[in-house]
Amino acid sequence: MKKRVVVIGAGIAGLSAGIHLQRNGYDVEIVEKEPSHGGLCCAWDRKGFAVDGCIHWLVGSNPEQQFYKLWNEIVDMPSIKFIDFDTFTTVEDKQGNQLHIYTDADRLLEEMLQKAPEDEKYIRQFMKAVKKLSRFKLPVGKPPQAYTLMEGLRLVFSLAPFLATLGKWSKISVGEFSDKLSSPLMKSMMLSLFSREKSILFYILTLAWMYNKDAGYPVGGSRMFAGKIAETYKRVGGKLTYSAGVKEIIVEDGRAVGVELESGTKIDADIVISAADGHATIYKMLGGAFTDKTIDGYYENRVTFPSYIQLSLGIDGPIDELSHSAVIALDREIDPESGEKGDFVLMRKHDFDPTLAPEGKSLVTLFLTTREHEYWQNLKKSDSGEYKKAKARVVDDLLAFFERKIAPIKDKIVMTDIATPSTVIRYTGNWKGSFEGWMITPEIGLKQMKQTLPGLESFYMAGHWVQAGGGLPSALMSGRKAAQLICLKDKVSFQSD
Numbered sequence: 371m372k373k374r375v376v377v378i379g380a381g382i383a384g385l386s387a388g389i390h391l392q393r394n395g396y397d398v399e400i401v402e403k404e405p406s407h408g409g410l411c412c413a414w415d416r417k418g419f420a421v422d423g424c425i426h427w428l429v430g431s432n433p434e435q436q437f438y439k440l441w442n443e444i445v446d447m448p449s450i451k452f453i454d455f456d457t458f459t460t461v462e463d464k465q466g467n468q469l470h471i472y473t474d475a476d477r478l479l480e481e482m483l484q485k486a487p488e489d490e491k492y493i494r495q496f497m498k499a500v501k502k503l504s505r506f507k508l509p510v511g512k513p514p515q516a517y518t519l520m521e522g523l524r525l526v527f528s529l530a531p532f533l534a535t536l537g538k539w540s541k542i543s544v545g546e547f548s549d550k551l552s553s554p555l556m557k558s559m560m561l562s563l564f565s566r567e568k569s570i571l572f573y574i575l576t577l578a579w580m581y582n583k584d585a586g587y588p589v590g591g592s593r594m595f596a597g598k599i600a601e602t603y604k605r606v607g608g609k610l611t612y613s614a615g616v617k618e619i620i621v622e623d624g625r626a627v628g629v630e631l632e633s634g635t636k637i638d639a640d641i642v643i644s645a646a647d648g649h650a651t652i653y654k655m656l657g658g659a660f661t662d663k664t665i666d667g668y669y670e671n672r673v674t675f676p677s678y679i680q681l682s683l684g685i686d687g688p689i690d691e692l693s694h695s696a697v698i699a700l701d702r703e704i705d706p707e708s709g710e711k712g713d714f715v716l717m718r719k720h721d722f723d724p725t726l727a728p729e730g731k732s733l734v735t736l737f738l739t740t741r742e743h744e745y746w747q748n749l750k751k752s753d754s755g756e757y758k759k760a761k762a763r764v765v766d767d768l769l770a771f772f773e774r775k776i777a778p779i780k781d782k783i784v785m786t787d788i789a790t791p792s793t794v795i796r797y798t799g800n801w802k803g804s805f806e807g808w809m810i811t812p813e814i815g816l817k818q819m820k821q822t823l824p825g826l827e828s829f830y831m832a833g834h835w836v837q838a839g840g841g842l843p844s845a846l847m848s849g850r851k852a853a854q855l856i857c858l859k860d861k862v863s864f865q866s867d
């Protein structure tokens with residue numbers, strides 16, 4: 371008889387685990403607390419617009435690079451049209467100086483040297499690493515346990531030419547590198563897209579992926595992408611139960627044997643995978659009974675990606691003054707009452723994706739990071755009137771900023787939607803409203819996290835809380851790896867498609 375697996379969460383990680391296990395002869399049911407799939411990779415309808423909550427770029431969009439093959443196992447990649455931008459984004463510092471982050475590495479080097487000749491030495495080092503790592507292939511196919519000796523040796527051999535570059539840059543944070551620079555514009559370039567604490571290696575890899583045309587935007591956006599993956603899961607025979615939040619993971623004699631839903635319904639299983647939030651899984655659904663110093667240490671000390679505020683605007687007509695992406699330094703604080711926010715606003719005009727707006731209209735999003743998740747959550751719970759007022763203050767300040775920096779817009783707005791950290795927590799359960807889980811910092815480097823918990827059999831975790839660095843590829847890989855670990859344990863030869 372087939373082994374029965376319950377997966378908690380129909381985000382990309384849960385769907386990836388579900389597809390691979392179903393294909394390898396397991397009987398899978400995914401239970402999802404929301405009435406839809408995708409988790410953070412989602413969009414929502416507002417007055418004819420599809421407000422996109424996720425994808426800026428998808429690593430794995432180039433058929434010649436290795437992530438494409440992994441995506442193609444769970445989503446029909448040739449059916450998706452990808453856009454590769456010539457300019458990743460344009461950064462504008464407080465003085466109004468602009469630097470275009472071209473995706474072509476040679477053009478970007480030229481742009482940086484022209485705009486910040488005083489930082490030539492550091493710019494050349496940085497861009498040399500981008501070029502070098504554009505030839506680097508991340509080992510993505512298997513968990514370390516699944517390697518044979520020969521495969522392991524081959525891997526070490528293929529990594530060898532890159533180890534010095536990876537080692538050097540993984541130990542430097544974005545903040546440390548930017549402190550070495552003299553040009554305010556270069557500093558803005560470094561700090562506007564990635565947090566200070568993050569390892570700068572991630573910035574370098576992102577530019578390398580862009581240079582390889584392996585980080586394109588999929589037309590149709592997040593909902594299309596998650597929808598196609600959910601279709602694959604259903605096609606291979608997986609069961610998906612919506613509006614089924616898990617309250618508890620049932621454990622008997624140190625073995626996970628099922629889940630209990632918020633409704634009180636119990637679902638038996640031979641194996642349980644949690645692809646939901648890591649903190650809630652370990653400390654709520656399992657009551658903190660299966661952890662150790664290392665895991666507690668993660669949740670006490672590790673840096674998470676921040677939460678965010680996203681203002682989405684439906685505009686009647688074009689906004690020619692705004693390019694598809696710009697990151698602009700704030701000249702005044704946005705609603706100081708609601709606490710700390712990042713120093714930059716990321717603005718996107720989604721005209722490149724006609725599926726997101728009605729004809730003749732434009733969707734514009736303004737995005738800024740914040741770690742004030744408690745403020746927003748408490749306000750939402752304690753006083754919904756004050757919560758609404760706080761949102762309205764943020765909208766007013768962001769609109770005023772847009773008008774100071776870009777163009778008059780207020781009279782053309784036909785749709786306004788604002789998401790706060792409270793929205794992220796409510797709809798996805800992500801700890802602190804984080805948008806990508808654990809950040810890769812110099813302290814963590816490229817160290818892998820375990821997908822099992824101490825003392826608990828028949829239980830695995832997947833998603834961006836067990837794969838530092840976050841993002842859709844982490845969700846894909848960790849789901850696939852959970853399936854591989856299960857197959858390895860059961861001596862099932864893993865079939866990927």
Ligand SMILES: Cc1cc2nc3c(=O)[nH]c(=O)nc-3n(C[C@H](O)[C@H](O)[C@H](O)COP(=O)(O)OP(=O)(O)OC[C@H]3O[C@@H](n4cnc5c(N)ncnc54)[C@H](O)[C@@H]3O)c2cc1C
Nearest residue numbers: 379381382383403409410426427616646805833834841842
């Ligand atoms: C604004 C934004 C922009 C982003 N841009 C990009 C990008 O351009 N490229 C990129 O690669 N990544 C991007 N990301 C990150 C990416 O979306 C995430 O890292 C990835 O989707 C995480 O997937 P996951 O499956 O690990 O987790 P999630 O998406 O959080 O999925 C977890 C699922 O579990 C469900 N769940 C939670 N608790 C329970 C419970 N108790 N019972 C049942 N179900 C439960 C949730 O509802 C959810 O569906 C972005 C994220 C955001 C928010």
